[in-house]
Amino acid sequence: MHHRLYIPALVAALLxxxxxxxxxxxxxxxxxxxxxxxxxxxxxxxxxxxxTPDELRQAFDQYLTMQIAADAGxxxxxxxxxxxxxxxxxxRMNVLSEAAMRTYLDEHPVVDADLSAEYDAQVAAVPxxxxxxxxxxxxxxxxxxxxVKLTEGADFAKLAKEKSKDPSAANGGDLGWFxxxxxxxxxxxxxxxxxxxxxxxxxxxxxxxxxxxxLEDTRKPTLPTLAEVKDRLQEMVxxxxxxxxxxxxxxxxxxxxDKAYEEMKKTLAAEAKKxxxxxAPEFGEPRPPVAEGEGAAAPTAPASxx
Numbered sequence: 001m002h003h004r005l006y007i008p009a010l011v012a013a014l015l016x017x018x019x020x021x022x023x024x025x026x027x028x029x030x031x032x033x034x035x036x037x038x039x040x041x042x043x044x045x046x047x048x049x050x051x052t053p054d055e056l057r058q059a060f061d062q063y064l065t066m067q068i069a070a071d072a073g074x075x076x077x078x079x080x081x082x083x084x085x086x087x088x089x090x091x092r093m094n095v096l097s098e099a100a101m102r103t104y105l106d107e108h109p110v111v112d113a114d115l116s117a118e119y120d121a122q123v124a125a126v127p128x129x130x131x132x133x134x135x136x137x138x139x140x141x142x143x144x145x146x147x148v149k150l151t152e153g154a155d156f157a158k159l160a161k162e163k164s165k166d167p168s169a170a171n172g173g174d175l176g177w178f179x180x181x182x183x184x185x186x187x188x189x190x191x192x193x194x195x196x197x198x199x200x201x202x203x204x205x206x207x208x209x210x211x212x213x214x215l216e217d218t219r220k221p222t223l224p225t226l227a228e229v230k231d232r233l234q235e236m237v238x239x240x241x242x243x244x245x246x247x248x249x250x251x252x253x254x255x256x257x258d259k260a261y262e263e264m265k266k267t268l269a270a271e272a273k274k275x276x277x278x279x280a281p282e283f284g285e286p287r288p289p290v291a292e293g294e295g296a297a298a299p300t301a302p303a304s305x306x
Contacts, residue, residue: 039063104245110237118237119226127180130191131217133173135159136166136209143203143210150199156214165209173214179221184208191215 027035040048040059048056078084133156137143146159157172164173180188190204194215204211226233250257 036060036063039066101242101245105238105241108241108245110234110241114237115230115233116226118233118240119229122233123220123223126221126223128192128218129177129179129221130215131177131219132175132191133157133160133214133216134166134168134175134187135164135173135212137163137212138165138209140203140205140210143212146212147199147201147203150212156199177219187211187213 036059037048040046040051040056040063043059043062044051044055048059051059073079073084079088135143135146135156137146142163146154146163149159150156157174160169160173163169166173168175180192183191184206186204186206190200190211190213194200194213196215196217199214200212204213
């Protein structure tokens with residue numbers, strides 16, 4: 001079974017940009033081979049050694065077709081068109097920026113200490129799970145009366161069975177273990193503020209009604225080990241390193257992003273205005289005459305005064 005190689009548009013444009021100077025400076029066989037290797041990697045995410053003979057030949061045919069088409073485009077002067085030239089400049093920036101980031105990671109590799117620190121930070125940020133009971137009623141007055149009964153020594157589970165309108169009433173209001181993000185915010189906030197074994201001394205209102213909540217216990221959820229998530233952590237730490245590096249580069253550039261953005265908007269607006277003016281002459285500007293037979297009425301002699 002043959003596997004078709006799908007070539008992204010970006011890869012095609014990158015290869016076109018690599019070929020546009022062929023007539024000026026012919027590529028050496030080594031440069032052509034390097035271009036083909038880059039093409040294969042970009043198109044298949046594999047090296048040429050990992051492709052089957054049929055896949056390698058298919059890749060070469062597509063590469064050669066693209067090269068021939070690029071040569072034709074250059075001979076037609078397409079690389080001098082403003083739109084194409086802009087695309088080539090952007091693609092060049094893209095290739096260089098990616099190469100710069102790869103080089104930075106090669107020079108600042110992620111080490112085990114980085115992974116351990118990130119793992120500990122992620123674990124510390126994981127919210128607790130809670131085990132709680134609650135009593136849900138329709139109004140604040142009833143909820144306050146229940147709190148009074150609890151202060152007098154009433155059993156929470158028994159009150160929940162008797163008074164709560166929530167389905168958990170059958171289990172004495174027991175909600176089991178849950179993460180705070182699975183509950184509506186007022187309820188989650190109230191639970192997080194409680195000490196183990198304590199209940200809310202003021203009713204908690206949500207869209208479901210009024211709650212009296214008892215926090216029974218807390219725990220950390222079961223988490224995967226560092227070894228189990230090492231690959232994902234590697235990617236995460238790399239992204240953070242790159243982001244930090246990019247922020248440093250921005251500071252070093254001295255470019256004011258807001259000012260640059262406003263300047264870009266002004267330039268775009270000016271270009272758009274020029275385009276509109278070229279396509280539609282302003283009112284009062286002379287218009288080219290329309291020949292007879294093309295929709296214009298033939299001029300008539302002025303009416304005689306006689």
